[in-house]
Amino acid sequence: MKKLFNVAALSLLVSLALSTAAQAEEIRVMTSGGFTAAYKLLGPKFAAATGNTLDTALGPSMGKAPEAIPNRLARGEQADVVIMVGYALDDLIKQGKIDPSSRVELADSRIGLVVREGAPKPDISTVDNLKKTLLEAKSVAYSDSASGVYIEQQLFKRLGIEAPLKAKSTMVPKIPVGSVVATGDYQLGFQQVSELLPVPGVSFVAKIPESVQSVTRFAAGIPVGAQHPAQAKALLEYMASAQAQADVKATGLDSVSR
Structure with missing residues (x-):
């Protein structure tokens, strides 16, 4: 089975190479944290097979940080591909900044915990245990992207602990939440699993219980006026393909049901 899978993956990359090699270009990619680990595995394979190079800019899908993808686009930064939270991408489509026909769904991301x-x-295997863990914690950190917005605005309310958590929880901008847990600045760190796993100095605990989980769909699209739309489309097709799913899952993401 593995051999058949590898043959299929190779065949896809060869077909992509044949379709783009004659016009290999530098593809400008903007990607948000949740899909970045998967992109770092898939991007080099695509580049090696097609001859294209990838110029990558990192930034959150939303928020006030200047690195945030919507803010980058708003000030005129050029991109051929944007990879971000699905509903944030949909906002850019509504604003006329992303070609709606280019939208591709890539993966689902769930929230996890590190110490x-x-x-x-x-133990956060049940909702009651998660609530107990949060109440007993000295400090809690979460991201300024989709997972952190959910935790701050919805999860604490659903658990009935909004008031006691307010004084000891912090939204961390720009940097991985795991990094401030690794230094001991915060006891607990919540973020999408794919953004927690690569951080050194922390131990992954578990995903939060499914009944209070927030699943974030990551998607990608091609900005209106992109300089290399054909190469961008080939990259999106590869990242969404069945052959890419082993790498996607290896980074803590879940495949999209198609």
């Missing part, structure tokens, strides 16, 4: 490496791992 500092060596620290005891709390």
Whole structure:
């Protein structure tokens, strides 16, 4: 089965190479954190097969940070591909900044928890245990992207602990939440699993229970006026393909049901 899978993956990359090699270009990609680990696995394979090069800019899907993808586009930065939270991409489509016909769904991302490496791992296997863990924690950090917005605006309310968590929880902008847990600045760190796993100095605990989980769909599209739309389309087709799913899953993401 693995051999058949590898043959299929190779065949796809060869077909992409044949379709784009005659006009290999530098593709400008903007990607948000949740899909970045998968992109770092898939991008080099695509580049090697097609001859295209990838110029990558990182930034969140939303928020006030100047690195945020909508803010980059608003000030005129050029891109051939944007990879971001699906509903944030849909907002850019409504604004006329992304070609709606180019939209491709890539993966689902769930929220998880990390603690500092060596620290005891709390049990968050049930909603009651998650609530208990949060109430007993000295400090809690979460991201300024989709997962953090959900935690701050919905999860704490659903658990009935909004008031006691307000004073000891912080939304962390720009940097991975795991990095501030690794330094000991915060006891608990919540973010999308794919953004937690690559961070050194932390231990992954678990995903939060499914009944209070927020699943974030990552999608990609081609900005209106992109300089290399054909190469961009080939990249999107590859990242969404069945052959790419092993790499997608390896980074903590879940495949999209098609």
